[in-house]
């Protein structure tokens with residue numbers, strides 16, 4: 001790429017568990033032949049699971065700057081400064097010719113895209129090429145065709161389906177994923193609703209997010225004027241809303257005085273970045289949509305029978321869960337859990353470090369200073385992130401604790417347990433018997 005060329009950018013948005021990470025990994029694998037892709041990911045929650053999954057699935061690594069993670073906040077709000085810094089860092093210090101940003105599933109992508117339409121921002125170093133929204137066809141059908149709103153128990157909160165609608169409204173390309181979970185009639189109904197919300201959108205039907213990379217990378221479809229015709233963009237980018245047109249200001253925009261001059265409805269906490277890049281009616285989605293998250297971490301294994309039963313009655317309030325599991329009797333491999341909507345998969349992703357030969361184990365430990373290590377059990381642990389609407393955290397934690405092997409049970413012969421969990425490798429393309437598929441709870 002010529003020195004003065006700006007790398008194109010694709011922003012991936014979409015509901016929780018819709019298939020953004022799957023799409024990102026697919027683009028890295030297939031699109032990587034054409035582009036040298038840098039990646040910016042942002043998970044809301046204390047564990048940046050997506051970054052791990054993406055690293056596992058790509059040649060890139062965080063160490064060489066190819067995959068950058070932003071955590072402990074939301075890109076669309078509190079991490080705007082961090083986002084600008086990362087964009088500058090990538091542009092000046094790293095070699096790549098395409099940038100893909102994965103937005104968290106509960107974020108409003110408009111403020112992220114706005115970083116790329118103001119020449120005063122760091123993102124002026126880039127060329128926003130395509131905004132992609134990944135939609136879970138079955139979830140969308142439930143919310144918009146069946147008319148069963150996606151759950152939000154907070155009375156003041158807008159339903160999650162509102163966020164989904166906004167994400168559909170302004171994207172250039174809509175990947176209609178999980179087409180295997182809907183009938184043809186249902187899919188057609190979903191497409192009708194999508195076209196009603198956004199007539200000009202390029203709909204790409206997909207299963208497992210396998211799309212032709214040319215539909216998401218280098219499409220040149222993003223057009224600021226066109227985008228500003230959708231209701232959402234019109235509001236966000238109009239001159240009255242600052243960032244889209246005011247090219248004279250830069251860091252001043254971050255000052256408290258400037259922020260105080262405006263009547264933000266934003267209800268985020270003290271650490272919020274009051275940059276003017278946001279539309280003034282923008283409120284942080286986790287609050288607006290009644291979504292919150294917590295991490296469950298224990299250094300004892302789950303009893304296979306008790307935990308598999310727990311999985312079959314997964315709390316309805318949980319929209320998304322991800323993480324790794326230590327299940328008694330499965331001491332060699334870490335199991336990964338992924339829950340989206342009403343479906344839960346458990347598969348094998350890799351070995352616990354404690355089972356590796358000494359040299360590998362020690363170099364792994366050196367590279368992970370934050371790794372919990374037990375003299376007897378090494379790095380084996382349960383660590384799960386739960387994201388949901390109106391979750392009863394203490395009840396979820398208590399019932400999970402009941403699934404743990406008891407203090408005295410730590411001496412039992414775990415191999416003798418009846419165990420439905422997979423015991424051999426297989427995550428990226430696992431045969432069905434290597435996954436525990438809990439399926440629908442309806």
Ligand SMILES: Nc1nc2c(ncn2[C@@H]2O[C@H](COP(=O)(O)OP(=O)(O)OP(=O)(O)O)[C@@H](O)[C@H]2O)c(=O)[nH]1
Nearest residue numbers: 016017018019020021022105177178207208209338
């Ligand atoms: N049945 C079905 N499952 C899918 C499909 N695509 C992805 N999945 C599964 O859905 C789950 C979520 O996929 P991800 O790619 O992690 O979704 P995501 O949008 O990145 O999730 P978050 O980052 O948590 O918002 C995983 O268990 C995938 O294996 C699909 O087309 N059909």
